[in-house]
Amino acid sequence: MRARVAATALVTAAALLLAGCSGSGPAPADPGNAQPVAGGDATFVISGRTWAHLDIAVPAVTPIKGLINAIYDSLLRMTPEGKIIPWLAKSYETSADRLSWTFHLEQGVTFTDGTPFNAEAVKFNLERQVDPDQHAGEGGNLPQDITVAAPDDSTVVIKLSEPDEALPSALATTSVGLMASPTAVKKWGGEYGLHPVGTGPFMVKSQVVGQEVKLVKNPTYWVKGEPYLDSVTYRALGSADSALQTLKSGGADVMDFVAPQQANAAEGDANLTLMKSPALSVNQLMLNTQKPPFNDIRARRAVGYAIDQATLAKSLFFGYFKPTESMIGEGSWAWPGEKVDEYPSYDLAEAKKLVNEIGGLSFSIKVSNSSDFLQQAAAVQSMLAKAGIDMKIDAVEPSQKIADVFSHNYEAGQFVIPGLPDPDNYVRPFFDSTAGANPSGLQDATLDALLAKGRTTQGEQARKDIYKQVAARMGEVAATVYISDFPVMRLQNKRIHGIQYLVTDIFYLDKAWVSGK
Structure with a gap:
């Protein structure tokens, strides 16, 4: 077994993460020349996401990748x-x-x-x-x-x-x-x-499914000297505001998946650091193309034309989230740029025209029953109404929403697909009719062929050119409609160090440690 270099300060990991990228957030607190200290406990809080299991090979894999990667x-x-x-x-x-x-x-x-x-x-x-x-x-x-x-x-x-x-x-x-x-x-x-x-560096000691997991140090971990922490607790709370208050009061060390409202509310708190990377993920409305109304491409494009992303970015997301016209985010080497001409970007007149053409448009959308997602859904609902589109909000538990979308038991679903640097790893499984989950049910031979080409072609630049065509084709078929990009944001207390945050939603805890235990 190989030994690895001792943990660096958290600021070093963040500097590596954000090097060469624009739109990054503030660097984390630097604990100076402090060395990692063994022992202590860390608590993570989250809202708006839960887990029904911790299996890695079932239809709906838990979206909480930091927890998964502490075990496996x-x-x-x-x-x-x-x-x-x-x-x-x-x-x-x-x-x-x-x-x-x-x-x-x-x-x-x-x-x-x-x-x-x-x-x-x-x-x-x-x-x-x-x-x-x-x-x-x-x-x-x-x-x-x-x-x-x-x-x-x-x-x-x-x-x-x-x-x-x-x-x-x-x-x-x-x-x-x-x-x-x-x-x-x-x-x-x-x-x-x-x-x-x-x-992994930790193993499950106890679990209340969807509410709390207690992990303890793996005493036989194969990497010498790690992990440093004795235990990690991951807790799902009922609202983002309660999660933030728990963090502020010292009841937690990290708030995972921070919404813009909480990031804005935490500004100026000297004890907290916002961790934000260039976006890979996309905040979107997944549309079921296999049944009405979204088996009609005009209905799908009408919804796209009716959503004013720029207004949402300013008024609802406080500038933390930005408009996007592609599933491939700016954190990816394959990012096609801010504009994708084929995508149905905001055009209220065109939205109204299509709605009239198809004789009206109404649908139900499944949304996670957390305050931030419900607030977002209400804003989108208001925008769609201006185009004559009636969107009914069906608030459900996050795990139920995921299960319904993946089983095609829905018309539309608010969804954040965790982005990855290589588009093949998350665009293709979701939108290629020949592979993966394909929750939209899209059947498009042109897109399938482009995704296959992107997977098999050698050379980053050649693949980037292909994925630019993928972004264009996805804009044309509009199987999903974008609300904003979705950078992963976390708030952490300055007592915790050494967490390795990736540009994805993954983080590693094997080098994490706490000061002032």
């Missing part, structure tokens, strides 16, 4: 500056034809239930992700026809039928690269998500 380690890992590095796989290489990837595993690693981590465990996990009966929510990030071989305990070979240039990114930043104990999965079956077991 991945084959590869992304650094704060966006570089893919070996992790549980200590090295890897690909063949000249890009159809064979060989991974050499760390040795002596065990899952927290004592099961050995080895090539057979990796094979089990990868095959579980692509098992058609499993319906894994992020399984579409792996080619569905892969074959996985384990020639010895420390070697895994993945065979592909065509090149997949996004494979390393998928294994580093999505659930397909996370490793669960085969013993625990087989033991618990459909209830495994209530009893998760990984090789």
Whole structure:
């Protein structure tokens, strides 16, 4: 097992994360020359998102990636500056034809239930992700026809039928690269998500599903000297305001997924630091293209034309969120730019014209029942009404909304798809009719072909050119309508250090520590 360099100050991680990017937030507090201290506890609070399980290979994977990545380690890992590095796989290489990837595993690693981590465990996990009966929510990030071989305990070979240039990114930043104990999965079956077991720095001590998880230090963690914290508590609260007050009063160290209202309310608090990265995710209305009214492209485009993103950015989002016309955010190397000419951007007259053409438009939208999302839905509802569009708000628990959208039991759903640096890892599974979850039900051969080309073409610039065409085609078919970009924002108390925040919604806690315990 390899030892890693001791944790740097939090400011260093943030500097790497934000280097070369515009629109970044303030740097975190620098604890000076302080060295990491072992011991202590950290508490995270969140609102508007919950979890129904902690399984990594089911239809609706929990959206709380920091929690997941504290329990599970991945084959590869992304650094704060966006570089893919070996992790549980200590090295890897690909063949000249890009159809064979060989991974050499760390040795002596065990899952927290004592099961050995080895090539057979990796094979089990990868095959579980692509098992058609499993319906894994992020399984579409792996080619569905892969074959996985384990020639010895420390070697895994993945065979592909065509090149997949996004494979390393998928294994580093999505659930397909996370490793669960085969013993625990087989033991618990459909209830495994209530009893998760990984090789990560922490393990579950107790859980009240959707409300609170208590993690404790993994005493046999394979990275020498880590983690520093004794425990981590992750708690879902009823409202964003109560989460912020808990943070301000010292009852928590980090508020995860901060809305603009809370970021604005926290300005000037000397004890809190806002962590904000360039946006990868998009705040959007997912439209079910398989049934009325959104099986009619005119209805979809009418909704796009009716939403005034610039006004929302100024009046509702306090400038923290910005207008966007693409699923590919500015935090990605493939960002197509602020304008996508094919997208139906705000044009009230055109929206009214289309509504009249189709004889009226009404629909119901599923929205998470938190104050910030409901406030946003009300603002959108008012805008649509000006175009003659009647939008009814159906407020539901976040986990129920996710389940309904992924089972196509909806007309429209307010959705934030967690963005990733490589578009193949999140655009294709959601909008390619041949792969992944495809919650919009979109069937578009042109888009499918572009996404396939983006996955198999070598060279970043060549792939960027393809994804510019993807953004254009998505604007044309309008299977989803954008409200704003969605940078991941967190507020943290200055007593906590060493959290490694990525440009995605992932963060790592193996180097986290607290001062003034």
